[in-house]
Amino acid sequence: GDSVTQMEGPVTLSEEAFLTINCTYTATGYPSLFWYVQYPGEGLQLLLKATKADDKGSNKGFEATYRKETTSFHLEKGSVQVSDSAVYFCALRPHKAAGNKLTFGGGTRVLVKP
């Protein structure tokens, strides 16, 4: 079945540091890939997405590129802020439209210190 693996946290960074969160997946065909963010005490917010190979999703300074050859969708941000402290989830949705359920990675907690 489908699966998503992302690096375990917590990841602790200083403000303005570079952030990378690794995400790899297992799925048949060409799934859509997502990064969601969960701020303390809140639900999930869509951060960015990519629906086909070599697509780059970007939002709020975050970027991730859909790499079919390495089955990866790593999240990066060049200069983090304290407000980026949150839990980040990588997720996939199967290629077939009928398989709408999202499969999530375990989440990576990021803590940015001033």
Place this chain on the structure above:
Amino acid sequence: EAGVTQSPTHLIKTRGQQVTLRCSPISGHTSVYWYQQALGLGLQFLLWYDEGEERNRGNFPPRFSGRQFPNYSSELNVNALELEDSALYLCASSLNIVGRGTPAKNIQYFGAGTRLSVL
């Protein structure tokens, strides 16, 4: 435009009781999804409803059930609560456009969740 709304925000129940959680999707969305976020277990897919019908079900026992109403809102019911049912229950909604080149529009948007504590 209002996002996905869930009620209640918090709930405390005792083992063996029954609970109903509610979700209102974004206007225009016909699909509603339920996920469980239990401590240490990540996010697990529970149920998917579209146009009033259950389309897919995750690996959960039958005491987890739900329904979708004609206005596309949804309820999640959990019977015979167990301690391990304590979790954040997240509802999401999306369009459900089926056809070539349309899966990109079926993005799921999440509510803030209902935190259920079973004592």
